[in-house]
Amino acid sequence: MNIIIPIKQVPETSNVKMDKETGTMIREGVVSVINPLDLYAIEAGIQLKEQFGGKVTVCTMGPQTATKALKEAIAMGCDEGILISDRKFAGADTWATSYTLSQAIKTIGEYDLILAGERATDGDTGQVGPGIAAWLGIPLATYVSKIDEINNEAITVERLVEDGYQILEMPLPALLTVVKEISNPRLPTLRGKKKARVTEVPSLSAADLNMEESYIGLKGSPTKVVKIGYPKVTRGGKLVKALGEEGVNEAIDELMKFLEDKELI
Amino acid sequence: MSYVWTIAEQSKGKLREVSFELLSRGRKLADKMDTKLCSVLMGSNVSDEALQELIHRGADEVYFIDDPRLENFIVETHSNVLSDLIKQYQPHSILAAATSSGRTLMPYVAIQVSTGLTADCTELDIEDGTFHLLQTRPAIGGNIMATIKTPNHSPQMATVRPKSSRPLAADTSREGKIVRLELKDELVDDRVKMVGFRKDVEEFVNIEEAEVVVAGGKGMKKVENFALLRDLAKHFDGVLGASRDAVDRGWLPYPHQIGLSGKTVSPKLYICAGISGSIQHLAGIKTSEFIVAINQDQDANIFQLADFGIVGNLFEVIPKLNERLEAYKKEGK
Numbered sequence: 044m045n046i047i048i049p050i051k052q053v054p055e056t057s058n059v060k061m062d063k064e065t066g067t068m069i070r071e072g073v074v075s076v077i078n079p080l081d082l083y084a085i086e087a088g089i090q091l092k093e094q095f096g097g098k099v100t101v102c103t104m105g106p107q108t109a110t111k112a113l114k115e116a117i118a119m120g121c122d123e124g125i126l127i128s129d130r131k132f133a134g135a136d137t138w139a140t141s142y143t144l145s146q147a148i149k150t151i152g153e154y155d156l157i158l159a160g161e162r163a164t165d166g167d168t169g170q171v172g173p174g175i176a177a178w179l180g181i182p183l184a185t186y187v188s189k190i191d192e193i194n195n196e197a198i199t200v201e202r203l204v205e206d207g208y209q210i211l212e213m214p215l216p217a218l219l220t221v222v223k224e225i226s227n228p229r230l231p232t233l234r235g236k237k238k239a240r241v242t243e244v245p246s247l248s249a250a251d252l253n254m255e256e257s258y259i260g261l262k263g264s265p266t267k268v269v270k271i272g273y274p275k276v277t278r279g280g281k282l283v284k285a286l287g288e289e290g291v292n293e294a295i296d297e298l299m300k301f302l303e304d305k306e307l308i
Numbered sequence: 309m310s311y312v313w314t315i316a317e318q319s320k321g322k323l324r325e326v327s328f329e330l331l332s333r334g335r336k337l338a339d340k341m342d343t344k345l346c347s348v349l350m351g352s353n354v355s356d357e358a359l360q361e362l363i364h365r366g367a368d369e370v371y372f373i374d375d376p377r378l379e380n381f382i383v384e385t386h387s388n389v390l391s392d393l394i395k396q397y398q399p400h401s402i403l404a405a406a407t408s409s410g411r412t413l414m415p416y417v418a419i420q421v422s423t424g425l426t427a428d429c430t431e432l433d434i435e436d437g438t439f440h441l442l443q444t445r446p447a448i449g450g451n452i453m454a455t456i457k458t459p460n461h462s463p464q465m466a467t468v469r470p471k472s473s474r475p476l477a478a479d480t481s482r483e484g485k486i487v488r489l490e491l492k493d494e495l496v497d498d499r500v501k502m503v504g505f506r507k508d509v510e511e512f513v514n515i516e517e518a519e520v521v522v523a524g525g526k527g528m529k530k531v532e533n534f535a536l537l538r539d540l541a542k543h544f545d546g547v548l549g550a551s552r553d554a555v556d557r558g559w560l561p562y563p564h565q566i567g568l569s570g571k572t573v574s575p576k577l578y579i580c581a582g583i584s585g586s587i588q589h590l591a592g593i594k595t596s597e598f599i600v601a602i603n604q605d606q607d608a609n610i611f612q613l614a615d616f617g618i619v620g621n622l623f624e625v626i627p628k629l630n631e632r633l634e635a636y637k638k639e640g641k
């Protein structure tokens with residue numbers, strides 16, 4: 044079973060800076076990690092490989108420094124990493140990103156399954172996974188919490204929706220976006236880290252990937268960021284102390300009044 | 309001027325509330341451009357009264373594609389249908405709900421019809437002069453608000469969080485056109501089949517669409533103590549949520565987890581107890597209208613975001629609060 048996992052490198056802290064002009068993120072000087080929600084996809088992929096054999100390839104579209112994320116995934120147990128990197132890809136929105144990744148995946152070759160994270164914690168859209176499936180024209184299941192059955196031809200998955208779990212059956216190759224419930228990510232092992240150090244991570248550019256240039260990067264992105272605002276984090280709410288029995292009663296008096304004023308009871 | 313569309317959602321023939329929330333958003337945009345608002349519904353077995361309600365809640369027209377093969381959400385077929393309608397009618401803009409289906413359908417359609425899509429918008433407006441849809445959304449864990457537009461493509465598409473807007477009151481004097489459309493066979497993609505539905509999780513709740521959420525964290529100490537919160541939630545007809553620490557301890561199942569790696573909620577009232585307010589947790593509750601927090605640590609981060617905070621021991625506060633709410637209900641005061 045050959046599995047491809049697109050992962051994203053995201054800033055670790057929430058203290059990211061923005062480029063006011065392009066409305067995109069300034070990545071310099073920020074510690075980057077694998078998008079935490081992609082770890083569940085990586086773990087699910089490695090488990091399938093352990094069960095059925097085959098290989099897990101992680102890929103990412105990003106700057107050269109994103110190689111680090113690929114190496115971390117290899118240290119966890121993935122077999123190969125592919126960096127998709129070109130200045131021309133910069134500033135891509137989810138439309139252009141999913142196009143670029145789908146072209147890269149076609150170049151990577153034969154696959155049975157693509158596993159993506161539910162969403163990236165920086166952009167927070169969850170649109171890239173479904174976008175890749177649409178470009179490739181392969182079946183899609185989002186919010187997958189469990190793989191019930193899988194063989195060489197088909198897969199049955201559970202999809203977490205608002206009122207329960209939808210159970211879907213589809214032929215392979217298919218693309219799944221996964222939620223936390225699907226797996227419990229392992230830590231890299233020492234042996235894995237050694238392997239990651241010696242594994243070559245090839246880098247593919249726009250020219251390598253047969254790209255329609257008008258579909259990539261900032262220029263190929265239908266959406267444009269026109270303004271960035273910084274909302275105030277604190278709400279400046281009321282704080283009352285509930286010390287001792289009387290304190291508790293008084294605090295509850297005030298809370299009841301608050302709830303009444305706001306028509307919440 | 310071409311129309312504004314909203315995507316209505318149904319479940320077993322019943323319209324979901326979010327369909328009406330989208331109409332109140334869409335109404336404002338359509339009025340600003342002096343155009344019509346159309347609600348698009350894909351499903352089966354939806355009654356005439358339900359379709360009329362879409363008109364009463366703001367739609368000028370309803371397009372209903374009625375077919376048993378659309379009863380369950382299967383992204384491939386639903387996208388084919390919506391893309392086909394878009395090509396035929398060329399709407400100005402489309403608003404869908406940021407639900408498990410809306411968030412799957414719309415990015416798929418965006419590729420099929422080659423246009424942009426902005427996820428999870430909290431504000432929508434029309435730019436004067438250009439009539440571009442201005443789409444404002446939180447990004448990076450709510451640290452910034454980005455306004456996005458799609459200047460050179462159409463339609464302009466956005467998803468909107470459930471509960472982030474109020475439906476309009478039903479106006480039964482409103483009249484509109486209901487158009488029933490047939491599902492074209494060639495649009496049906498039967499590769500993906502729904503083979504079952506599981507709802508066996510105890511008290512499975514849709515916390516993303518709840519009006520009131522009562523959540524507990526590690527400070528609840530043990531699973532039995534969630535009975536306190538269950539009682540509290542009952543007073544508000546609310547549902548239970550939890551921090552990741554509480555979920556990881558198995559006190560509530562994952563669908564109840566709120567935050568970065570769980571659900572984002574936008575209730576009218578969010579009450580939490582024994583939750584410290586980590587950045588990851590706050591990311592999931594920022595769009596709540598009112599936040600009430602109970603924590604014994606007065607420096608807890610949750611108080612930054614609380615509209616009303618009680619510094620105290622939750623095991624003293626909540627039982628008393630439950631008593632008071634009980635009495636309030638009985639005495640009507």
Ligand SMILES: Cc1cc2nc3c(=O)[nH]c(=O)nc-3n(C[C@H](O)[C@H](O)[C@H](O)COP(=O)(O)OP(=O)(O)OC[C@H]3O[C@@H](n4cnc5c(N)ncnc54)[C@H](O)[C@@H]3O)c2cc1C
Pocket residue numbers: 079524525526527528550551552553554565566567568569570571581582583584585586587588589592602603604605608620621622623
């Ligand atoms: C990538 C990533 C994703 C994450 N995603 C999420 C997510 O989706 N959701 C989430 O919640 N977390 C998430 N986390 C975890 C998050 O960082 C915190 O660890 C978690 O939110 C803490 O949960 P808590 O507030 O219940 O526990 P704690 O931080 O331990 O807080 C417990 C609180 O209870 C209070 N308390 C204790 N006893 C009492 C009492 N008797 N009365 C009153 N108050 C009391 C304490 O003062 C304390 O403030 C994520 C972390 C990472 C790294």
Ligand SMILES: Nc1ncnc2c1ncn2[C@@H]1O[C@H](COP(=O)(O)O)[C@@H](O)[C@H]1O
Pocket residue numbers: 048049050051052078080081102103104105137140144158159160161162163164166167168169170171172
């Ligand atoms: N630049 C990227 N490179 C590789 N995979 C990506 C990239 N951006 C997004 N993804 C994948 O798409 C998922 C959803 O991301 P997003 O739509 O940005 O929230 C992520 O969890 C990744 O699996």
